[in-house]
Amino acid sequence: MLRPFNGIYVNKKWGDRSMNNSSGIDILFINLPTNNWYKDKIAKSNSMPPLGLLYVATYAQNQGYKVKVIDFAVETMSQEEFINLLERDKPKIIGLSTYNETWNAQKVMCKIIKSILPQSIVFAGGAFATFCYEDVLSESETDYVIRGEGEIITLELCDYIFGKSHNDVRYIKGICYKDSKGQIINNGIANRIKNLDELGIIPDRTLVNLSNYIMPYTISTARGCPGECIFCSSKSFWGKKVYMRSAKSIFDEVMHLHNKFDTLIFYITDDTFTASYKRAVQFCEMIKETEIKFVWGCESRADVMNENLMKIMTEAGCKKLQIGLESADNDILRKIKKNVSIEQIENGVQLANKYGLHITASYIVGHAYDTHETINKTINFAKKIQREYGAHVVGSVNTPFPGTEQYEKRDELGIKIYENDWNQYILSNPIISTRNINRNELRKYHNIITDVMSWNRN
The missing domain is CATH 3.40.50.280 (Cobalamin-binding domain)
Structure with a gap:
């Protein structure tokens, strides 16, 4: 042949x-x-x-x-x-x-x-x-x-x-x-794998040297994201539907890691582990029943966080939570299709702090609709949650990666990209200007958010 x-x-x-x-x-x-x-x-x-x-x-x-x-x-x-x-x-x-x-x-x-x-x-x-x-x-x-x-x-x-x-x-x-x-x-895009449990894979972590990693034991429990954010390529890569592993499948992998590597620590890498409230609760109940003192973390949308979920997650050993802040202005959040309010975000941060979680909040400056006012509002909010709730804040400059809505509609959104070299598309390198913010101004904001990050508590 x-x-x-x-x-x-x-x-x-x-x-x-x-x-x-x-x-x-x-x-x-x-x-x-x-x-x-x-x-x-x-x-x-x-x-x-x-x-x-x-x-x-x-x-x-x-x-x-x-x-x-x-x-x-x-x-x-x-x-x-x-x-x-x-x-x-x-x-x-x-x-x-x-x-x-x-x-x-x-x-x-x-x-x-x-x-x-x-x-x-x-x-x-x-x-x-x-x-x-x-x-x-x-x-x-x-x-x-x-x-x-x-x-x-x-x-x-x-x-x-x-x-x-x-x-x-x-x-x-x-x-x-x-x-x-x-x-x-x-040849076009292949059909998605719909039943992740039937895929039946627990990644062979012996293929890499786990001592090279700060967080060696990570778990993926779903593919796709329920969000519509214009700065994220998840939906373009995975498709419109989110497919999830069952709580039992996730639990089995945790126990595999514990039995094979004698670890009590793991991190769930999903864009939004708590997208299914029911599944998150089921998983936590299984972990609690083992009476093993696991320590773990995950990422959550702020709008699904409530008192009961935080209580159950922390009882199951959750110690770290990452929340996507993105902007502190509700109009910007709506326009970038984050579909969450700054009030919900602050409520989520408050709850996580109340239950003693280590909080990481990430945000972006230089959205297509950002103004100097909204950027400063976001930076000031980042400082506030850092100061009042001990959040570890991580800021970056807006970068229209291929596959994102903002890349495909950059002209319509008023985003001008100055680099043709794909290697320059990194979150620490301002490569754009918008209708309201030029590239040099974005560089200055990058320096400011870098200073803010240096204040993070250890």
Whole structure:
């Protein structure tokens, strides 16, 4: 069977080789290296394993593939060491987890891979590859892009490349590639995985060095977000519907972590763990019944927080809560489709403080509708909750990432983007102006919010 490779059909069939070849591995998964700012400011203080990548790698591993994972977000490796690794392990397929700020690294890494292993197949997934697949295929030596949810699509692609499946690449939904004429082929988006319990994956955390992470034991309990925020790409990536694991499934993973790694600490990474009040309560009741003193944290929308929920969560060991503040002006909150009021946010912060939770409140300055007045209002509110409730506040500048409503409607919203380099799309780098705030003014606000963050209590 002819296999497409870099736009040219070659008579290569990995399936002719033994899948159990001890001299190498089948699939090398790489979490691409971010810039030094990320490593210095974020990864060192808030690092977590690349859970999405571990899901995909574990799913492939469960189907018999020999896999390896490298997380360059926290690991350091010289080019010579990376080349030696490629020559030693000889992966047939390399999967890259991509972000805007890893774009340069992706291009360089693809060149290195192809120079050492010219017959290897490189594919890319993640939010950046999903929304910028044309750039990825045109400007890097990437053979395939996987768009959206990765487990099943990756398996189908690998089965195709290894000759384990008779399914033609043209019929694998969710991938993009170049045909023999160099034209980009987009096979569309695959159907969502609706029953996450039936997916049956507990990520194999032994694929990474857990000692590299500040928060090594993280759990994903849902895919998607009920919110409509114009600055977030979650809905574009996952789709309109939120699919959730059952409380029992989440509990089973907690117990797996406890029994395998002897840990009492975990963090739930969902955009909004408390989106289902019933499920959150069920989970907490299961945790309480164990009488094990777990310590955990999660993110919650402020409008679902009430006295009963806070009581049950803290009794079950919840000690950390993250709340999306975004703005302290109700008109701005309405226009960016946050669908929550500043009164609800303050009430949520007050409740969390009452129950002794460590609170993190994140906010953004430079929304399309922001004025100097609304920005200062937000900064002052951040100072207030920091001072009165001990909240750890985290501010960033508005960045219209691909896949967000504000990126797609930037002209309509009056947002001007000054950078064409995807690597510059980072939350610490003002790259826009709006109808009310110019880029230099946004830089000044960034300096102010950086000062505010430096006041956070330890």
